[in-house]
Amino acid sequence: xxxxxxxxxxxxxxxxxxxxxxxxxxxxxxxxxxxxxxxxxxxxxxxxxxxxxxxxxxxxxxxxxxxxxxxxxxxxxxxxxxxxxxxxxxxxxxxxxxxxxxxxxxxxxxxxxxxxxxxxxxxxxxxxxxxxxxxxxxxxxxxxxxxxxxxxxxxxxxxxxxxxxxxxxxxxxxxxxxxxxxxxxxxxxxxxxxxxxxxxxxxxxxxxxxxxxxxxxxxxxxxxxxxxxxxxxxxxxxxxxxxxxxxxxxxxxxxxxxxxxxxxxx
Amino acid sequence: xxxxxxxxxxxxxxxxxxxxxxxxxxxxxxxxxxxxxxxxxxxxxxxxxxxxxxxxxxxxxxxxxxxxxxxxxxxxxxxxxxxxxxxxxxxxxxxxxxxxxxxxxxxxxxxxxxxxxxxxxxxxxxxxxxxxxxxxxxxxxxxxxxxxxxxxxxxxxxxxxxxxxxxxxxxxxxxxxxxxxxxxxxxxxxxxxxxxxxxxxxxxxxxxxxxxxxxxxxxxxxxxxxxxxxxxxxxxxxxxxxxxxxxxxxxxxxxxxxxxxxxxxxxxxxxxxxxxxxxxxxxx
Numbered sequence: 001x002x003x004x005x006x007x008x009x010x011x012x013x014x015x016x017x018x019x020x021x022x023x024x025x026x027x028x029x030x031x032x033x034x035x036x037x038x039x040x041x042x043x044x045x046x047x048x049x050x051x052x053x054x055x056x057x058x059x060x061x062x063x064x065x066x067x068x069x070x071x072x073x074x075x076x077x078x079x080x081x082x083x084x085x086x087x088x089x090x091x092x093x094x095x096x097x098x099x100x101x102x103x104x105x106x107x108x109x110x111x112x113x114x115x116x117x118x119x120x121x122x123x124x125x126x127x128x129x130x131x132x133x134x135x136x137x138x139x140x141x142x143x144x145x146x147x148x149x150x151x152x153x154x155x156x157x158x159x160x161x162x163x164x165x166x167x168x169x170x171x172x173x174x175x176x177x178x179x180x181x182x183x184x185x186x187x188x189x190x191x192x193x194x195x196x197x198x199x200x201x202x203x204x205x206x207x208x209x210x211x212x213x214x215x216x217x218x219x220x221x222x223x224x225x226x227x228x229x230x231x232x233x234x235x236x237x238x239x240x241x242x243x244x245x246x247x248x249x250x251x252x253x254x255x256x257x258x259x260x261x262x263x264x265x266x
Numbered sequence: 267x268x269x270x271x272x273x274x275x276x277x278x279x280x281x282x283x284x285x286x287x288x289x290x291x292x293x294x295x296x297x298x299x300x301x302x303x304x305x306x307x308x309x310x311x312x313x314x315x316x317x318x319x320x321x322x323x324x325x326x327x328x329x330x331x332x333x334x335x336x337x338x339x340x341x342x343x344x345x346x347x348x349x350x351x352x353x354x355x356x357x358x359x360x361x362x363x364x365x366x367x368x369x370x371x372x373x374x375x376x377x378x379x380x381x382x383x384x385x386x387x388x389x390x391x392x393x394x395x396x397x398x399x400x401x402x403x404x405x406x407x408x409x410x411x412x413x414x415x416x417x418x419x420x421x422x423x424x425x426x427x428x429x430x431x432x433x434x435x436x437x438x439x440x441x442x443x444x445x446x447x448x449x450x451x452x453x454x455x456x457x458x459x460x461x462x463x464x465x466x467x468x469x470x471x472x473x474x475x476x477x478x479x480x481x482x483x484x485x486x487x488x489x490x491x492x493x494x495x496x497x498x499x500x501x502x503x504x505x506x507x508x509x510x511x512x513x514x515x516x517x518x519x520x521x522x523x524x525x526x527x528x529x530x531x532x533x534x535x536x537x538x539x540x541x542x543x544x545x546x547x548x549x550x
Contacts, residue, residue, distance in 0.1 A: 002460045006358040013355055014370060017377050017431070019399075020388035027397055037397030081284035083276045096281060099288045106533050107489030109506040113513055113526045114295035117302050120312065137291040140284075159275060172275055191379075198381035201491045205510065215381040219492065222387060231391075234384045241376040249368040258371055259440030260360070 021238055028231030035226050046228040056233065059217040062128065063197050066213060070135035071143075071192035075185060077136065078143035083177075086151040097144070104141035111138050112205040119206055126210040134206050135196045142195065143188025146257060150184030151177075183252050190244050198237065303523035313519045321524035330525075337488060337504040340419070344426035345434075345484040351427075352434035353442075353476060357468055359435070360443040378432040386496030389425050390416045393497075422498035426487045434483045441475035441544070474543045481540035485533050505529055 023037050031041030050056050081100055085093040103111050115134040119125040154177065162172045200215040208216055214237070218230055248254055303321055306314040324330060359370055377385075391397050393415040400412040415421055445468065453463040469476070491506040503511075505525060513522035 006361070010355060010358050010362070010370065013351065013431075014373050017373060017428070020385070020392045020428070021377075023392045023397060024384075024388045027391055035391060035394070035397050037391070037401070077284045077287045080276075080280035084278070084281040084284070087274045087276065092281065096285060096288070099292060100284070103292060105485070105537055107485065107506060107529055109489060109491055109509050110526050110530045110533070111292075111295075113509060113522055114292075114299045116513065117298045117519065117523065118291070118295035121298055133291055137287065140288070169275065169277070177275055194379045198379055198384070200381055200383055201506075201510070205513070215383045218381070218387065219383045222383070222496070226387075226391070230387055234387060237384055238376060238380065241379050242372060245372045245375040245379075249372050254371045255364060255367045255443070258436060260367070260443035261440075 021234075024231045024234045024238075026231075028228050028235050030228045030231075033227055035228065035231075046232045050229055050232050050236075053229075056214075056217065056229070059212040059214050062211050063213040063215075066128065066132050066135060066203070066211075067193045067196040069132045070139065070196045071189045073132065073136035074139045074192045075143045075147075075189050077140050078147055078188060079185065081140075082144055082147040082151055086148065100140050100144045102141075103138045108138070108199075108201050112202045115202060116205040126207045128207060128211045131203050131206045131211055131213075134202050135199060138199070138202055139192040139195055142191040143185065146184045146188035146191065147181055149257065149259075150181040154180050184257075187248050187252055187257060190248060194241050194244050197240070299523045299526060302520055303527050305520050307518055307520050309517060321521045322528075324521060324524070325528065333503070333505055333508050336502060337506075340423055340426060340494075340502070340504065341484050341487040343423050344430050344487045345480050347423075347427050348430040348434040348483050348487075349438075349476060349480045352431055352438055352479070353469075353472075354464075356435050356438040356442045357464070360439070360445075361447065374432040374435055378429070378436070382429065382490060382492040383496070385428060386425060386493050389421065389428060390496055393421050393424070416497050417499050417502075419498065419502055422494055422502050425493040425497045426490055429490065429493070430483045430487045433486050434479055437479040437482050438472075438475060441472055445471060474545070478540040478544040481536050481543070485536050485540075488529070488533070 026037045026039050027035050028046060029039040029042045029044070030036055031039070031043040031045060034040065078100065081096055085097045111134075115130070115138075116125070119127075119130045119134075124130040158176055159172055162176050167175070198215060200213075200219065203211070203213045204216055204219075212220070214233060218233060221227070221230060245254070248257070301315070302313050304317050304319060306316040306318060307321075308314050359367055362370075392399055395412050395414040398412070398414065400409065400415065403409045404412045449471070450463050450467055453467045454460070458466060488504070489506055490504065491510065494502055494504045494507050506529075509522045509525050509529070512518045512525065
């Protein structure tokens with residue numbers, strides 16, 4: 001009985017979280033340019049419109065390019081940092097880890113303003129690569145956390161064994177550590193990718209007037225009134241996030257990635 | 267185990283690249299921001315180097331006091347609601363099967379990663395007159411005609427709870443799932459009711475984690491920038507909104523930088539407090 005109540009509570013909350021998304025999906029199916037729920041004259045018309053309208057395709061291209069490059073750069077910073085801190089406990093390792101965790105922990109508007117004055121000072125304000133670097137540094141926390149978690153799970157005796165068998169540093173890295181942390185690198189990249197795609201304030205303050213991304217485009221469009229196309233974009237972004245996290249959940253161990261120490265076996 | 271450098275899998279120089287990147291693109295921007303916060307305002311949009319504390323002195327103004335009161339008020343309310351709802355949710359979830367946990371985590375992560383602008387749009391649609399939840403209430407006969415619940419303080423707090431809830435669950439998830447299920451079982455065997463075991467064993471054991479989660483959710487919602495604009499009225503604007511407003515629309519970069527530094531100190535102090543609260547429990 002109590003088990004049933006617990007289940008009901010969990011399901012009820014999850015449904016509440018999904019409610020606005022259901023309404024938005026409904027709204028995106030409206031035939032005429034109106035936001036009604038349930039939709040009137042349901043059609044997929046606005047989905048077609050999105051992919052023909054350069055006003056939306058250009059920001060979409062920007063968003064994808066920024067997310068793809070920024071997360072790659074993010075991983076390139078996080079991986080050596082995680083490797084360094086993994087085996088060391090000194091002040092350097094702690095300071096670096098702290099620096100890696102800080103950007104994402106602080107309210108994002110702080111980093112946004114910091115990047116804005118930085119790019120205004122050194123040049124690059126309004127450029128797409130400035131946004132890419134800003135996102136990479138801001139999101140470095142995510143791959144850092146996942147990769148560190150992966151490294152923590154490596155059995156040291158494996159490394160010992162490889163060394164005893166005569167493997168050099170590079171061979172150990174390539175044949176033992178690499179394959180073991182690869183899934184964590186991939187999920188770190190995926191997390192950073194989705195977050196970058198959805199990030200607004202940094203993209204806005206670094207290059208908002210010249211490089212429009214999808215979140216910036218949506219916000220600008222909201223000022224000129226609500227159209228079903230906003231619902232369409234929202235639905236696509238929700239599906240993309242669900243797909244990415246669903247894949248991680250399907251092929252990886254999501255509970256463990258989120259910090260549960262009880263493994264999949266239980 | 268020996269700690270010789272030759273036993274390590276990676277040479278020390280691997281830290282050079284991350285150290286360089288974080289120093290240039292994270293520490294230097296802060297240095298510049300600090301310098302800007304004491305510089306002279308240039309009404310043309312930039313700033314004139316100098317040293318003055320006038321921008322910090324503005325913290326004593328009634329304007330700033332009101333902004334702080336609104337920011338702290340809505341974030342405390344949202345953080346409290348989130349933690350109260352999220353704690354039992356996380357405890358129940360952690361006792362479920364691996365598959366159920368994975369599905370729930372996918373939903374939570376998807377919501378958490380969604381752009382605030384999408385969440386703001388979704389919620390304002392849900393609370394609107396034409397497509398919103400009031401139509402359901404009207405249909406059920408609870409209200410005499412559909413109405414809009416946004417923009418309002420209520421809509422803003424709802425929005426902050428919406429983004430804060432998944433975050434609260436994910437912060438609580440590691441300590442909750444590490445709690446030994448046997449101690450609850452022991453309490454039950456000794457005759458405690460389910461609710462007694464929950465409030466007498468689970469809650470006290472995780473007090474530090476709960477306090478930590480409350481603070482982290484507070485800082486997280488404090489950073490919300492778009493929801494106050496999309497769901498609140500202009501008097502509900504929070505510090506984050508005012509920082510951007512001053513930087514971009516009021517062309518008062520130094521004041522924006524000063525507010526930013528202030529927000530950072532507050533956030534750092536609170537995050538430090540949260541990790542302290544979490545650690546205390548673990549040590550005990």
